[in-house]
Amino acid sequence: MNDIRAELAAILLNRQLPCGGWAALPGSSQAALEPTALSFLALASGPGRTARDRARQFLLGSQNPNGSWPAFAGDDTDGSWVTSLVLIALRDIVEDTPARLKGFAWLSHSAGKESNWLWKWKFRTTDRHVQFDPDKFGWPWLPGTNSWVVPTASAILAIRGLPCTCGIESIESRQQKGIQMLLDRVCPGGGWNAGNGVVYGVPLAPHPDDTAIALLALNLETQEPAVRRSVEWLERVAPRLLAPWSLAWATLGLAAHGRSVSPLVDTLLHLPELDQIEDTSALALVLLASDCSRGLAAFGVSA
């Protein structure tokens, strides 16, 4: 298995762009922040040290003036959900604290559009096809849109890496509200869809990756029935997953709740054509999940 990991790490290193970032797909020269942050986390040990240094410089150089991070190099400067991922990636680097604090300040002001009183009123009165409590809001993919599961779970994980409130007074209450939002929007049978559990009275089908990311963020909420149902749902579906991205997330999500994931890791590393994975984020995530305790630590989660 170490051979497979070494081979995947070599492929990942080989894809690093001259700017220090990674593109979402091979053949592209457009560095994107999600694959870069995940590759940075995946190359924490071994021969990736120089690559990490270059990636770190790229991440720091990409920060928007308002403290957020863009989705990709050249993006508009409003900021995006990947701000949380970059904050997770840089969490242990003391020298980067000023950049991180600016990022956390931006994150504390970023909120799903349903947090505004007007839209809250609309969702309570006239627009009730999606079943959710607009008082419980989290983070959007990009400003001006609703809260969704992945950006909210990522922000919760990022905030855990903040050693103190550091003058950002609202950050703890936002984190709590984000946790409440995830619990509010769970699918009735457990697991999470992209953002809501019931639309037009019909329960939505959960997604393995969304569920696993939410479970990483909720790994301290083990007594919540919704969390327990979701862990059970993910345990049932994980062995049948055919795609590296979902299987890698499922492995991490279950490991975060103390489940044995050795068989899943074995399956993951023996998926066909692993070396042909185009999606750089998926490649990095497979590396993280293949060494689960290190993968969890990268996200600041202890099993």
Place this chain on the structure above:
Amino acid sequence: MTISRRDLLVGAAAVTAGAAVSVPYFMPRCYFVRRPRRSHVAILRVDEYSERIEEILFRGLQLFHIDVRGRVVVLKPNLVDYIPGRAINTHPLLVLAAAECFRRLGARVVLVAEGPGHQRDTQLVLAETGYRQHLQDQRIRFVDLNRDELVRTPLRASYTGMSHLWLPRTVLQADFLVSMPKVKTHHWSGVTLGMKNMFGVVPGSKYGWPKNILHWRGIQESILDVCATVPVHFVIADAIMAMEGNGPLNGTPRPLDRIVLADDPVAADATCAKLMGFDPDRIIHIREASKFLGNASDELIQQLGETIQRPQVPLQVVPEFQYLRAA
């Protein structure tokens, strides 16, 4: 009567506020007319998903004057998510048949490209729907539009008020873009057909899963802006097994036993709407698009295949869209 300075100021403020609200409403929202003088549509009967589709489709394509020799053809199916037993996605056999037909017609490259709107794991959708194996077997390249290289693209209409979108290079560089929708009802937009299918070119890596900015800016408005900006050259709609009710994910399968081919996305959508038992003129984006993107009226559409047969019972829709059902 005397008018005080205060009255004047209040009056001026009221006029200014009124103008600010009403002027944008009267501003033109499209800056060009791409509507052809005449559009062509072919409704073809196909009873089931099988290997026979290719020959039926090839004969159908020959009814049109399509020249794709030496060109890059991008097929854009509708892949959203996978739920067993639901007719959510364009069937892979239809997409494979289309790829083979365009190869036979001399295309230099045929790609399949999509950016699923709900499920982030595109590879999982491809694997679960059977696409991955089929595409590998036929050596057809798939491009994940949610993660493709992005180009800042000014919008060519202003229904949403957005000035630009970041769009995938693969789509912008296509010589011949084919929208391949699944014919479905949709609980937010009434229907999802050839034009709504183009939401899949808006990349998740920038706009998220789902592409919620398009909902906030107005689904009908976003369809118009996206389709004005990314020209669809041809439509092959999968109405063999359509979806009715609470689409696009949780509706009920409804066989219509047809595929619809068209050289104009507006004509394709208007025809599909009629096959569903709806009045296309009541569907906002079809009605508005018929002013500048294509033709929706019968007089301007030449039917090359079967004549349109409305179903005896129109497709079910959620209560908010009951008005779409033709009288």
